[in-house]
Amino acid sequence: MSHVKLIDIDKHYGGYHALRSINLSVDKGEFIVMVGPSGCGKSTTLKTIAGLESISSGEIWINGRNVTRKEPGDRGIAMVFQSYALYPHMTVAENMGFGLKMAKRPQIEIDAAVKRAADILRISDQLDKRPKQLSGGQRQRVAIGRAITRAPEVFLFDEPLSNLDAALRTQMRVELSTLHQQLGSTMIYVTHDQVEAMTMASRIIVFNKGIIEQEGAPLSLYHNPANQFVAGFLGAPRINFVNAKLVSLRDGIAEVALEGGGTTVRVPVGEVGDLKAESHLTLGIRPESLKIGRSTEDVAISLDGKVRLVEQLGRETILYVDAGPLATIGSESGTRNFTVQLGNATGFSAGEQIKLSASTSSLYLFGPDGRTLSRPKPIIASL
Template sequence: MSSVELRKVDKHYVGYHALKTIDLKIEKGEFVVMVGPSGCGKSTLLKTIAGLETISSGQIVINGRDVTKEEPGDRGIAMVFQSYALYPHMTVAENMGFGLRMANRPKAEIDAAVRRAAQILRLEEQLDKRPKQLSGGQRQRVAIGRAITRSPEVFLFDEPLSNLDAALRTQMRVELSSLHAQLGSTMIYVTHDQVEAMTMADRIVVLNKGQIEQVGSPLELYANPANLFVAGFLGAPRMNFIEAKVETVGAAGVTLAAAGVPELTMADIDRTGLATGDAVTVGIRPENLRVVEQAGTQMVSFPGQVRLVEHLGRETVLYLDAAPLQTINSDSGTGNFTLQLNKVSPVSVGAGLKIGFDIGDAYLFGADGRTLTPRKPVAST
């Protein structure tokens, strides 16, 4: 039995279709992360599961029970928001036990639940303090503890780490993943941060314009994006895209023409609906681009000039102008490439480089955005 199931869920506001026929099954104990650009519907979808938004049509099922018309408090869920929403006049223990007190639970039960949550979250020494005496990470743990004390069937997280600094975000990612492993609970997590999605999720749900683009494990989505949108959204730095046209379509693949590079031949391409003259897009991840001295037979190479260098310690990111290649990486739309080197590089701004990639590492997307290249192997974990 699925822990949470969304069946053809639609949400309309006046003049705006926020969620479009959402079908999704989340298994018991899964950690599912929803990602997408601002306005894609991920927070709206989370609020419909919580009962904070009423859906226009469809059905929401939690642990086999239709909760579509139930009140939030009756759905067996607990939600943690971006804002800690702690009562400043209450102690940590009082904040964590607030929901149970409102439910008129016995004091002994409340105290036991608070102690258990405090032990899980390492807050035993903070129970008598008030929120203003805590760090940001501790306050967020209190908010999570308040959810734990209710023993919900499903935890819902709406960008809970957005208010934390970089170091605390990293720490809390580890703590939330450990919490999930310890509790074994179903967790649905909304974020705009793809690092959180890639590191925490069992499965990622990518949303765009109110609809699901793709669902899968982090590495599966990274290696095998279903379309141009998913390919461009997952990955930091993002995938490089080159505009091209189809020259020939044959049994062994397709031949492409792109300004600034030699003729490209890509094998085993899905040729459904593909014809000579079609506009297509070639994609290549920054880590698959490299500086070359002499191109091999399977390598596509072209000159570029370094515009910006980012030294990130164990890696270096280069931003290059490779005109006349036509790319869709920026507003200018011309010749901008990102190259990621897994080492410290002495390259400086203004340097001229020859860069290239193996054709087997490239992706091909049709005019409709659909991925046409065969499935790539997924790295083992």
């Protein structure tokens, strides 16, 4: 039986339809991460589970109980917010034990719960301090510790790492994943950072405009996106998109012409519906799939470009390459760039002319409605 279950959840704010028929089942012990752009409905969904937002219709079940109309304190959940929400006049120990104190639990039980949580989070030496004496990472540990002391059925996290610097975010990602393994608890985590989602989740839920676009294991969603939105959201650097038109469709093979480049690519496709000649399509190429020069594999696309910017990151090099009309198309930002992700290659400089290629095993094809028509591997291109 599902530990958390959302059934046909709708949420309206006046005339704004924030959540549209959300159905989601979370098994006990899962680490679920909800991702999506700002305003997509992920935080609203989390708050409806917590009882901080009422729903317009639908049902919410936690551990076999219908909690749709229950108060937050009666749902068996604990929530960690983006802001630490610590009481400045209380010590760390008092902050962590406050929920149990309000529940009128015996002091010996409160002390034991605080000690256990502090040991897990390695802040036992901070219990007598006040929040202003702590670093950002320590304050976030205290907020998490306050949740642990309540021994909730479900942990809810609303972008808890967004106020931390990059190095500390990386450290806290590891610590939260370790905490999940130690406690074996059900955790539902909201973030706009797809790197957090890819590295922490046992299952990712991708939201967009109040609906769930796709859910699944991180690598499954990365390699097998259901549509162009999911493909574009997951992956850093972002996937390259190029506009195309359908030339012909025969025996499961779509021949498409790339706009602005005169290149034709033949791609095997699955179910395409009523796709017709001249239909507008989009070709997708992950940055790590673009190679410098001609690959030894069958080449689907080969193009010349000029390096606009080089980012040397030590373990990898990112190139932004002006490829003319091809790169202008399919870019929401209006730039003329193809993004290329290499290993620890060096020696590239702005203004350098290079040749890019992509193999026949690395292309995605998306239909006019954004639905994925073909995942790697397509077949040889006509250049």
